[in-house]
Amino acid sequence: MTEYTTRVLNTVRTKNAHEPEFLQAVQEVVSTIEPVLTAHKKYEENCILERITEPERTIMFRVPWTDDEGHIHINRGYRVEFNSAIGPYKGGLRFHPSVNLGILKFLGFEQVFKNSLTTLAMGGGKGGSDFDPKGKSDAEVMRFCQSFMTELQRHIGADTDVPAGDIGVGGREIGYLFGQYKRLRNEFTGVLTGKALNWGGSLIRPEATGYGCVYFAQNMLATRGDDVSGKVCTVSGSGNVAQYLVEKLNQLGAKVVTMSDSNGTVYDPDGINAEKLAWVMELKNVRRGRIKEYVAQFPGSQYLEDQRPWDIPCDCAFPCATQNEINGKDAETLIKNGCKLVAEGANMPTDLDGINIYLQSKILYGPAKAANAGGVAVSGLEMAQNSQRLNWTREEVDAKLHGIMKNIHENAYHHAHEYSSDCTADFTNYVAGANIAGFVKVADAMIDQGLV
Ligand code: NDP
Numbered sequence: 001m002t003e004y005t006t007r008v009l010n011t012v013r014t015k016n017a018h019e020p021e022f023l024q025a026v027q028e029v030v031s032t033i034e035p036v037l038t039a040h041k042k043y044e045e046n047c048i049l050e051r052i053t054e055p056e057r058t059i060m061f062r063v064p065w066t067d068d069e070g071h072i073h074i075n076r077g078y079r080v081e082f083n084s085a086i087g088p089y090k091g092g093l094r095f096h097p098s099v100n101l102g103i104l105k106f107l108g109f110e111q112v113f114k115n116s117l118t119t120l121a122m123g124g125g126k127g128g129s130d131f132d133p134k135g136k137s138d139a140e141v142m143r144f145c146q147s148f149m150t151e152l153q154r155h156i157g158a159d160t161d162v163p164a165g166d167i168g169v170g171g172r173e174i175g176y177l178f179g180q181y182k183r184l185r186n187e188f189t190g191v192l193t194g195k196a197l198n199w200g201g202s203l204i205r206p207e208a209t210g211y212g213c214v215y216f217a218q219n220m221l222a223t224r225g226d227d228v229s230g231k232v233c234t235v236s237g238s239g240n241v242a243q244y245l246v247e248k249l250n251q252l253g254a255k256v257v258t259m260s261d262s263n264g265t266v267y268d269p270d271g272i273n274a275e276k277l278a279w280v281m282e283l284k285n286v287r288r289g290r291i292k293e294y295v296a297q298f299p300g301s302q303y304l305e306d307q308r309p310w311d312i313p314c315d316c317a318f319p320c321a322t323q324n325e326i327n328g329k330d331a332e333t334l335i336k337n338g339c340k341l342v343a344e345g346a347n348m349p350t351d352l353d354g355i356n357i358y359l360q361s362k363i364l365y366g367p368a369k370a371a372n373a374g375g376v377a378v379s380g381l382e383m384a385q386n387s388q389r390l391n392w393t394r395e396e397v398d399a400k401l402h403g404i405m406k407n408i409h410e411n412a413y414h415h416a417h418e419y420s421s422d423c424t425a426d427f428t429n430y431v432a433g434a435n436i437a438g439f440v441k442v443a444d445a446m447i448d449q450g451l452v
Helices: 003-015 020-039 048-052 101-117 138-152 171-185 205-222 240-251 274-286 291-297 328-336 352-361 374-388 394-419 430-448
Strands: 057-066 072-083 089-095 124-129 161-164 232-235 255-261 264-267 302-305 316-318 341-343 364-366
Touching: 003 020, 003 048, 020 101, 020 352, 020 394, 020 430, 048 430, 057 101, 057 138, 072 089, 072 101, 072 138, 072 161, 089 101, 089 171, 089 374, 101 124, 101 374, 101 394, 101 430, 124 138, 124 161, 138 171, 161 374, 205 240, 205 316, 205 341, 205 364, 205 374, 205 394, 232 240, 240 255, 240 274, 240 316, 255 291, 264 291, 274 291, 291 302, 328 352, 352 364, 364 430, 374 394, 394 430
Parallel strands: 089 124, 089 161, 232 255, 232 316, 316 341, 341 364
Antiparallel strands: 057 072, 072 124, 255 264, 264 302
């Protein structure tokens, strides 16, 4: 570590001592962008690291709501507006009991670099609440969303800050949030993405994160003359990202043998084919059931209570549930069992030990910022369609998503080979490449715009 990065990291640690996920995200970025900081002193002279690790604005607010029995509940709402150097703040809302400021700061910080990589004009932000939509009626979720938006609407707007979904925020929640925004502001604008198709949404947005992650994996495999066809794949999660990722893997001839939720994993050695996936989608999206119900429906499969999928041998692994779901030991097990590729659908699903093991083993590793950027990229395309009052076809949006994922791959690949000394003809450090490519664009914009 250089004197500059050591000093900044120490300050960030002191100022954010109780936010381990945020510190983890900052450490990962800072440790990989050192070569560019050393080569270009302007970043240190302009205190870019100090500035880029501090959110531009953090909003916290009370969210009161009543349940169906008339009891009052109070949750905490947040929006972290992290960086607007290259466009309006953009990033999802997460509703989950684990949500706190540190988690949203890590997600907002990651989002700054990810959005930069997409090549679209979007800054980075993230928000949400410790509200748990699980087990709540539709009416309760609606009342919560309306109360949440009653405060949030003061801070967002189509040219200011454009939230989207994340864990616990899907089409239903985006609908209630949009309805309340429209009612309070008396304007129909593209203030949220992930909207339904008949009122401003984009085709392929629900699919985009999962599909994009598979496209990124395909680009990585192509550097070794390979592709996903015939590969045995393990997937975690069974929500939005996991569902469409499994759909695309099936379409491309791979065999997916696991899906999971926060209670356990289902292992189906015959593969979760299109018909079984349709059943999972109905289970999770309509009946809001648990993944363990799969085994009663599909004999030959097993339910692994309280387990993640990483002990199951696979060629490719796609973590699509949540942060830090793969630790160093899991990464070692994956590699020992023959895994050759990890592409991250979830945000920061691998901890720092796990990342180091991937890099030492020289497998193909697509970090979240690059591999799951397809979701926010199509959100950017939804904003573009809303501004023009136009709807592009499914084929048009999918072709643009393909192009964006290819560009992200090339951008990360070239920056890795330019700056990261561990890259060889057969190995690309995509962590370094994605962080450096994302950083340079935002940092240069910050310098151009002066000290703000
Ligand atoms: P969903 O809420 O649709 O699904 C989340 C899935 O992950 C569920 O199966 C859930 O299980 C599981 N999960 C959540 N928390 C945990 C936990 N602590 N341990 C184990 N499993 C857990 O969310 P998404 O699919 O939208 O998001 C998944 C990941 O992808 C997140 O990291 C998100 O930040 C990231 N992401 C999402 C994007 C999007 O477009 N939606 C874009 C880019 C990244 P359960 O039902 O038991 O809670």
